[in-house]
Amino acid sequence: MPRLLAACGLAVLAAVLTACAPTVTLLPDPLDVDTGGLGAGAFSADLTGAINQSIAGVAASLNDPDIGIALYLESERYAVNLVLPHDIVVGTHNITSLLSAYDSQQRVRFVGVSITDDIPPSGSILPFALYANVLQGRLTLTSIEPLTGAFEVTASDDVGVAVTATGTFNAIVPEPAP
Secondary structure (H helix, E strand, O other): HHHHHHHHHHHHHHHHHHHHHHHHHHHOOOOOOOOOOOOOEEEEEEEEOOOEEEEEEEEEEEEEOOOOOEEEEEEEOEEEEEEEOOOOOOOHHHHHHHHHEOOOOOEOOOOOEEEEOOOOOOOOOOEEEEEEEEEEEEEEEOOOOEEEEEEEEOHHHHHHHHHHEEEEEOOOOOOOOO
């Protein structure tokens, strides 16, 4: 009997605390997706922090039915590359580190990102600078077919140097994988 009373008391306490607690959402706030001035297939992005550069151009995208969707926002020297799962929907999504976006079968399960600079930092073993450790990020999609949206992400390299990328892309149609 004492156990039953304790269980009922805990249930009532949990209900009261739940009713009094503030509402917490795990979904990030949506970004404003302003594609004004961007033609179909185009993107623009600002990189700040370790890189201070604006990039723009025509995006490339690849849709591999066994892996996911890759979105390449590249300029001559810099790039913001996103991977998206096939089942992604219109709305706002958290962005994770690129390697964390894949499951054990190498399929994309979450939105992932990497930011690159073709010129490596001094002493690097890589042939480019890679910012792939996401500190925070979100992606808002207003259309899936074709892909239209905005992103905001801060990522660091392996020594903790960070870059923030904010940008918009408009009406990108992924090419089928070869």
